[in-house]
Amino acid sequence: MKRTATAARPPARSKPAPRNSPRGQDPARVREIVKRLERTYPGAKCALHHSNPFQLLVATILSAQCTDERVNKVTPALFQKFPTPRDFATLQQEVLEAEIRSTGFFRNKSKSIIGAARTIVQDFGGRVPETMDELLTLPGVARKTANVVLGTAYGKATGVVVDTHVHRIAQRLDLSREKTPEKIEQDLMRIIPQNQWINFAHQLIFHGRRCCTARKPNCPACSLEALCYSKDKTV
Numbered sequence: 630m631k632r633t634a635t636a637a638r639p640p641a642r643s644k645p646a647p648r649n650s651p652r653g654q655d656p657a658r659v660r661e662i663v664k665r666l667e668r669t670y671p672g673a674k675c676a677l678h679h680s681n682p683f684q685l686l687v688a689t690i691l692s693a694q695c696t697d698e699r700v701n702k703v704t705p706a707l708f709q710k711f712p713t714p715r716d717f718a719t720l721q722q723e724v725l726e727a728e729i730r731s732t733g734f735f736r737n738k739s740k741s742i743i744g745a746a747r748t749i750v751q752d753f754g755g756r757v758p759e760t761m762d763e764l765l766t767l768p769g770v771a772r773k774t775a776n777v778v779l780g781t782a783y784g785k786a787t788g789v790v791v792d793t794h795v796h797r798i799a800q801r802l803d804l805s806r807e808k809t810p811e812k813i814e815q816d817l818m819r820i821i822p823q824n825q826w827i828n829f830a831h832q833l834i835f836h837g838r839r840c841c842t843a844r845k846p847n848c849p850a851c852s853l854e855a856l857c858y859s860k861d862k863t864v
């Protein structure tokens with residue numbers, strides 16, 4: 630009998646791990662990690678100040694190789710002067726460069742922001758698109774930025790944000806042995822239930838800032854210590 634196609638639904642649970650997956654991906658262990666992170670960082674959310682999806686997109690582009698604190702110092706004046714995508718689309722690159730200089734890599738960031746604003750105006754009627762495929766057509770936007778916008782601005786779990794903190798901690802916790810953000814994201818999408826993708830990334834980012842720092846993780850204070858066998862552990 631021929632089967633009819635049904636609408637795809639988000640999986641309620643993580644998928645089974647392949648045979649050669651890291652032992653850190655054991656489903657019971659992953660569940661416990663998710664539970665402890667939720668308990669430790671119940672209010673974790675995006676630290677970039679914004680009041681609409683376009684502001685979040687700009688702030689996320691600015692946050693590359695820069696702290697969120699620095700970005701939050703730059704964006705209030707920036708958004709006051711240039712409130713809409715149309716304002717950014719018509720900006721001279723030199724003008725934007727001067728505004729965002731302190732965030733670093735200001736030439737590339739200016740090019741990306743103006744290019745993204747132009748595409749949003751020309752192709753999407755001035756509204757930041759709500760799908761991964763459309764967001765990836767914007768200059769300077771890769772999966773990490775698209776996941777931030779979709780998850781935080783639109784509440785859509787289409788992937789897991791893999792920034793430097795998520796990258797480092799996923800490896801320390803042996804949730805992934807992959808090296809690239811794209812492949813680490815695929816691992817996390819397979820082992821974490823989809824309805825937790827958004828919060829899980831926020832919680833790992835909080836954990837990376839407050840406890841599992843790059844240089845000297847504070848393992849004695851870590852709620853995941855009993856589950857962690859990283860060679861970087863400080864206990």
Ligand code: SF4
Nearest residue numbers: 841846848851854857
């Ligand atoms: S025990 Fe240490 S290395 Fe492991 S997750 Fe916690 S802070 Fe990071």
